[in-house]
Amino acid sequence: LDDTAADMLTKIAEKNGVNIQTGVKIAEITGDGKVDGVLLEDGTKIPADIVLVSTGVRANKELAEDAGLLTNRAVMVSDKMQTSDSNVFAGGDCAEFDGANIAIWPVAMEMGRIAGANAAGDNLPYVPQTQGMSLNALNTSVYSMGDVGTKEDVTYKTLEIRDDKKLTLEKYYFRNNALCGVILIGDTSKMAEATEAVQQKKAFNEIF
Numbered sequence: 001l002d003d004t005a006a007d008m009l010t011k012i013a014e015k016n017g018v019n020i021q022t023g024v025k026i027a028e029i030t031g032d033g034k035v036d037g038v039l040l041e042d043g044t045k046i047p048a049d050i051v052l053v054s055t056g057v058r059a060n061k062e063l064a065e066d067a068g069l070l071t072n073r074a075v076m077v078s079d080k081m082q083t084s085d086s087n088v089f090a091g092g093d094c095a096e097f098d099g100a101n102i103a104i105w106p107v108a109m110e111m112g113r114i115a116g117a118n119a120a121g122d123n124l125p126y127v128p129q130t131q132g133m134s135l136n137a138l139n140t141s142v143y144s145m146g147d148v149g150t151k152e153d154v155t156y157k158t159l160e161i162r163d164d165k166k167l168t169l170e171k172y173y174f175r176n177n178a179l180c181g182v183i184l185i186g187d188t189s190k191m192a193e194a195t196e197a198v199q200q201k202k203a204f205n206e207i208f
Helices: 003-015 062-066 105-119 191-199
Strands: 026-031 035-040 045-047 075-077 095-097 132-137 140-146 157-163 168-175 178-185
Touching: 003 140, 003 157, 003 168, 003 178, 132 191, 140 191, 178 191
Parallel strands: 075 095
Antiparallel strands: 026 035, 035 045, 132 140, 140 178, 157 168, 168 178
């Protein structure tokens, strides 16, 4: 999400009783045998019956490293899903392609298809697809896909339709007059057509 969307989602969360705090550091998870709170570095204590920690993905590389394969964040593969040993193929959550370890189901499925085909003698390239993110929670829906202004050295043109009272947002990002990203909050009924438009890199006048 960009800053506008993140701010709106934060307000939606607060409206639904969820307090989001960013830029804080946890000093200690407190309790004697059972958690009773989280102590922040500034001395603030947040009472808690349970603490969930979400820290991303860490690939299990042990088998690959023991076999002498090249690894980084995960097992490094080429666009043919070949590892540093041309006779060994990898795909899915354990694989790193072009510097990224994208551990989501559609990517794993496609990597597996390419790895299996090439291991059987084909010569198919893996072509990364732009993936979307969706959320249905906090009495709202969120959809985001593509590049939503993440590159500092790129000039974007944007179209934003926002309702701060209803807490809805429809935002489109264009790069070189081609749609490169979209964010929908509240009403995600245009998700399918927006996805297609991003994949086809449609121009502004082809959409509006």
